[in-house]
Amino acid sequence: MPIAHLTPADLKARTARAIAAATSAGRALGLDVAEPKVLHDVFSVVVHLAPSPVVVRVPVALPPWLDGAPQIARQARELAAVSWLADRGLPVVRPSPLVPREPVQRDGFSMTFWELVDVDTSRQPDFVAEAALAADLHAALRDYPGELPFLSPVAATVPTCLALLEENPGLLAPEDLERARREWAVLEPVLSSREGFAKAFPKVSVQPIHGDAPSYNIIRTTSGVRYADFEDVNLGPVEWDLSLLGPEGAAVYNAAAARVGVRPLDSTVLRVMDAARMLQVVASYALVPQLPMLAEGLAPSLQIWRTMPFAGGLG
Template sequence: MYDAQMPTSSLTPADLQARTARAVTAAVNAGLALGLKAAQPKVLHDVFSVVVHLAPAPVVVRVPVVLPPGLDASRQTARQARELAVVSWLDSHGLPVVRPSPLVPCEPVQRDGFSMTFWEFVEVDPSRTPDYVAEAALAARLHAVLRGYPGELPFLSPLAATLPTCLALLEENPGLLPPADIERARGEWALLSPLLSTREGFAAKFPQVSVQPIHGDAPSYNVLRTAEGVRYADFEDVTLGPVEWDLSFLGPQGAAVYDAAAAQVGVRALDPAALRVVDAARMLQMVVCHALVPQLPMLAEGLAPSLQAWRDTPFAGGLA
């Protein structure tokens, strides 16, 4: 896979442009091989993934290009297959989602060193303004449906599968973060990992908090707003875990909105203690994402406010 070997120095603008061009070419070639018309490809998004509309076909290809360390080809394919399976199941149960494209097989496609997935093209309504706090209610509705998903999912994979490898990469590559930050991050993960690395460890600390299939990456943010309404999207991190993980960083107002919506759809209310733990873990996750800066240099500037906020908070969010 393209990024199997992590760069040790930051990619240049020319490197990034070349990577995007390779991803677009791979998406077009894969689409053509599957019988799609893709004469006018258009890049819709280019950050962690290159997202390409294979116009005039009503198909969008998501090509991940910035990958966490340790995510080899087989794990990447398994992750994408889980996403496709969950979204297909949600669609069959009436949830408004951005669906896998019905024009190609519902499976990851490998081409030119990339692994990609194919989705239906959805027209976004630019006049619809996001309100992430108010839209915390969307997470409750999603959780109500996801509870019934019968497939197997790993426990908190966005955290447990990537945070230790990112932390190790930071330790191996001095300069991405100051030593004091790395030392603090290591200490926080030592405190949090027994609680969040396994389902058994979480249950031992929070026996009163149920776990279930969850979106894995802030569902009130990862939606597309269309003229017909909201579509849930981007289930790359779908996982088993406490619903609190999907509500991190939304604050007391977001939690109140979620709890009100949860009561209406029969989902349990948020547990304040569990929410504090996942908030601390999410903050730590943002910090160790600096390990990805060589692959995506613009990430350093984007992470700067979170890094400073983390430095200004007590160790592990005051949990110690």
């Protein structure tokens, strides 16, 4: 169904509601919240419940499939996976020990509570060099026993976003939407199930993975690097976590993978994951009504996608 674009006033009001909900939920859980501070406000409103050492992530711009129970289940998977990693000594941003490890619903939002970390603002990111951290993470996640969906950032998000784009003409140019539809028709049989992937790539293993570019989603703290943002933790090929890092990133990862006993990247699968990641980005135009700033931010990626090999060479 067609959806209305939020205005600047709407966005400001949504942020205010998210802050109020996080504050109210924190106090209900017994936390001292005198001066809530917004640390981040894009897809989620991230609030430090000062003076308590607790940070709340309140998702506010979500793909159409993440509503109600699916969102709560996704947050529960994240909390479970991160808790498991933390218990094994991996440097992660941990769920807050001051509240129960479960999603909290308040005033129409579902939120999660995390420990406050001391960010080292003097440290600059090096996404290629930090691809090595993904290998360490994959080595740790390999034994994770929790049940995870297969490639949910693609399998669940792309088709629902494409359907929303079809219902809302003007968000994406007709020729781009047509290419996206055709590309998904080729990728869908391979990426929507473990069985489909195994049929296409019988020699390539899958395992629990971060799900959202772990070399980008790390936090540099005064005590070292910590893995963060496991919202998309899922089952899939490790190549998904290395998509769009290029040959240099792949080489760094492969060297680290050999050190920790993780299989090297498959170049064919990596090309397909690059294509799938870009299709996911293009499909994200469906979120522009919820987050109008996305339109400008996604434009360079859209231009790159138009020049890339169709479906990563499949089909």
